[in-house]
Amino acid sequence: MKVPLLDLGAQIKRLRPEIIKAIEEVIDSNQYILGPKVAALEEAISDYVGCRYAIGTSSGTDALLSSLMALGIGHQDLVITSVYSFFSTASVIVRLSARPIFIDIDPITYNIDTKRLEDWFKKNREEVRKVRAIIPVHLYGQCADMGPILDISRRYNIPVIEDAAQALGAEYRLEDRVFKAGSMGNVGCFSFFPSKNLGAMGDGGMAVTNDKELADRLRIIRVHGARPKYFHSLIGGNFRLDSIQAAILLVKLPxxxxxxxxxxxxxxxxxxxxxxxxxxxxxxxxxxxxxxxxxxxxxxxxxxxxxxxxxxxxxxxxxxxxxxxxxxxxxxxxxxxxxxxxxxxxxxxxxxxxxxxxxxxxxxxxxxxxxxxxxxxxxxxxxxxxx
Ligand SMILES: Cc1ncc(COP(=O)(O)O)c(C=O)c1O
Missing domain, CATH: 3.90.1150.10 (Aspartate Aminotransferase, domain 1)
Structure with missing residues (x-):
């Protein structure tokens, strides 16, 4: 018997006609980047996650990178994250000339160990004021222990970027409310890499937030920092999501x-x-x-x-x-x-x-x-x- 680690073909078999139809719609629309399909996906994901704003990006990596950029993180800033994750959780920090501080994981969940995180804050009083963000990762589809992380965030006034690339739909209880991954910090980042629970047929990602100003900056950063076109108030990048990927994801989301x-x-x-x-x-x-x-x-x-x-x-x-x-x-x-x-x-x-x-x-x-x-x-x- 053959059992692959993942069989995307089995999923596509169920959805093929719907997906082909959605792709044809994009072909006929002549709108291949951003556009109505991306806007519809942003609305659907923000509803699903329970966040006010969603910004489709070219990948999960770019959702993380643009989130750090939108928070103004750069040279000599410190960003705390888990030492055990996919490469881009850490590389985005370094790409902005900031310095990652790594924290060990909890052996049960593989997520950032919040006791060790607390300890770091207690032992590094001098450096604390340089910390500009904390990036917990919801590894493998289970949320990091967000209660203590959000406590630290409030205490020291440090924004939280959730790396929810592997956790779209995962839940966590904060006091007596249930939250979805990505909706608890200042911004949450998802990946639609094909092997994710919700996977595109290429690269794609999304950032979600309840912060209107941050959402606005993320939208500007996504198009080279320009608004209107060719007038650049910020340095951004090409972080746009393709319409075909959004159309495929809209078929799959239900x-x-x-x-x-x-x-x-x-x-x-x-x-x-x-x-x-x-x-x-x-x-x-x-x-x-x-x-x-x-x-x-x-x-x-x-x-x-x-x-x-x-x-x-x-x-x-x-x-x-x-x-x-x-x-x-x-x-x-x-x-x-x-x-x-x-x-x-x-x-x-x-x-x-x-x-x-x-x-x-x-x-x-x-x-x-x-x-x-x-x-x-x-x-x-x-x-x-x-x-
Ligand atoms: C935890 C984690 N962070 C970030 C990413 C980056 O996402 P992407 O591959 O869409 O750039 C991934 C996925 O590959 C991931 O698993």
Whole structure:
């Protein structure tokens, strides 16, 4: 049996006629960049997330970059973020000549450890006044612990940019209200990279905010800082979203909740299947933990991440048996050669280093069948039985 890590073809099979029709509409409209499709998507996403404004961008990376630019972050500013995420969470900071401060992760959620974040503020009183933003990442589809992060943000008057690239629709409870990822900080950033729960057929992203002025700046920055055209009040970039991508995303968005549900069902099924083995008891593998169980979308499982003993051998074993897996992320930021100049060293962030060595993503996409999951679990069991 073959089980890829992700099978976008299975999703497209369901939606092909609708998508082709939407693309044809764009072709006939002669409006290929921004335009009514992007405006409609912005409205739909802002409604879904519960934010007043949404600004479609060329990618999730550009949503993050333009958010930092809109907040005026630049030379010598400090920006605090998690040491364990996709590269662009950190690279956007450096591209603006600001300096990232990395914080280790919580070993259960892989999100920024808010106790360590608090500690950093206590131990670095001199540097605190240079901190211009905090970027928590909602990794794998589960929100970072936003309560303490927003507390710090209020206390020190530092804006929060949520990297919600993997978490469109994920929920978090703040006091007695439920919020969607991206709607809690000053600005939230999403990615529509094809493998995301809501994926385009190319690159795309979006920034959301409730701050009118910030939204306005983001819109200007998206078009080279110009308003009107050719008159540049700011330095921006070409951060525009294509109409075809917006049209495709508008077709897919109504299915998103169903896909979240199917992913969640698959996660529950893994739990049952793994509990029928001895793998958990023998601590050979660990399953992901959903912290916000009382919320419908407490975890949207953009990725399903297990910890596994002898991870690399297991991965090879599964590959030879037709099962696709991935390692997100094999090297935390502080060990990346391009960030060596920051002066961090091996051992500085033990939890991120351990996650990089132990974690493995298993297939979780909505169309994954029970038969496939049974096969995956059987093969993992077999690996530890025979070796
Ligand atoms: C956590 C995180 N941040 C940022 C990004 C950047 O998004 P994009 O690939 O759309 O530029 C991604 C996705 O790849 C991501 O997973």
């Amino acid at each position: 299915y998103l909740e169903r896909w979240h549900k199917e992913r969640r069902k698959n996660a529950e099924r893994y739990e049952i299947l793994f509990k029928n083995t001895k793998l958990l008891e023998r601590q050979l593998i660990k399953l992901p933990k959903v912290l916000y169980k009382d919320l419908k979308n407490g975890h949207i499982f953009n990725q399903y991440i297990i910890r596994a003993k002898r991870r690399d051998e297991l991965r090879k074993f599964l590959k030879e048996r037709g099962i696709g897996t991935a390692i997100y992320y094999p090297l935390p930021f502080h060990l990346q050669p391009c960030f060596r100049y920051l002066g961090y060293k091996k051992g500085d962030f033990p939890e991120a280093e351990r996650a990089a060595e132990e974690t493995l993503a298993l297939p979780i996409y909505p169309e994954l069948t029970e038969e496939m999951q049974v096969y995956i679990v059987e093969k993992i069991d077999e690996f530890y039985e025979i070796s």
